[in-house]
Amino acid sequence: MTTITDPSYVDPARINPRAVRLLKAFKDALARLRDEEGLTFDDLNTVAGLLQQMQAATGAPLALLAMPLYSELFQGGQDGYTPSDDVDSPTFVPGSPRIDNPGTLPMRPDEPGTPLIASGRVLDGNGQPLAGAKLDIYHAANNGNYSGVFDDSVPTYNLRGHLLTDADGRYRFTTISPVAYAEPHVAAVDGVAEAAAAVGRSLYRPAHIHYELHHPDLVTSWRGEIYFRGDPVIPVDFVGPKLAHPALQADTVLHEDPTDIAAHGFQSPYRTAEFDFILKTRTSPDTAAPKEAA
Known part of the structure; x- marks a missing residue:
């Protein structure tokens, strides 16, 4: 028997209000950096790429x-x-x-x-x-x-x-x-x-x-x-x-x-x-x- 789950359903009991709040605050901070300091996706990609290389080199x-x-x-x-x-x-x-x-x-x-x-x-x-x-x-x-x-x-x-x-x-x-x-x-x-x-x-x-x-x-x-x-x-x-x-x-x-x-x-x-x-x-x-x- 196949159970069909509503793909739009999210269990309210599993929602973490603090996580929701922090994610929004983080994205708001990035938006301010984009608008006020010229942050680009390439900037973020460069930082993420360096961190991944450092992680591979050190294991940290x-x-x-x-x-x-x-x-x-x-x-x-x-x-x-x-x-x-x-x-x-x-x-x-x-x-x-x-x-x-x-x-x-x-x-x-x-x-x-x-x-x-x-x-x-x-x-x-x-x-x-x-x-x-x-x-x-x-x-x-x-x-x-x-x-x-x-x-x-x-x-x-x-x-x-x-x-x-x-x-x-x-x-x-x-x-x-x-x-x-x-x-x-x-x-x-x-x-x-x-x-x-x-x-x-x-x-x-x-x-x-x-x-x-x-x-x-x-x-x-x-x-x-x-x-x-x-x-x-x-x-x-x-x-x-x-x-x-x-x-x-x-x-x-x-x-x-x-x-x-x-x-x-x-x-x-x-x-x-x-x-x-x-x-x-x-x-x-x-x-x-x-x-x-x-």
Whole structure:
């Protein structure tokens, strides 16, 4: 027996009002770009074509590859709180080993790069310390590669680890200074460099360290990237020039005094970077207290 379904019938129970509203808003936005900025179908086709090529080259989801178009739109945290990303990082690898506080991220004996001592505090909106906060920490090696992401013979948790803040909310760890890098699989795609240059961007990401912070009192866990103040790549960041908000830039200092270098057990100049996280807890005010009040 053949069942004939009315082709004009749509089950009302399956209609998602939010999806309908968002689709209309998206098309309205495209119409404004068409009328006010001269957006053409060829423009859209060019962008879609590049994204498809990048997806084929990297295997990353299209939503992540399109981050240069929207990354700065999805950043939580305002009113004095440290902004956070609402986009999953494709370079996160779960299960990193715990290190001491202060401690050192796992690294190879001959890990290339300038030593870096990163430190700071994790505070709530009243400027009070969050003791026992878990910091997941990771960053790219000196060649721009992330361990555990591609099979490049590097140990899975190289330059990855987690620690717990002390009673004063402090953290401190030693690692290698990250550097600016370009994703080689993306850079190899025809037309990507030209497209980036056309909108005033480099194919490079500025140097940064990834953090994920967890604590029972947090309204939401924090995740994002901390950059280094004065990095010239920040304004032309491939992912988005507004991504490295001033509130996400750590102060950094290069130390070159031989006595100081030897006292810290290094063989060459090293850097220090200080950064305080101000995060909203269940008892925090709507507006965060200044760091000076801590």
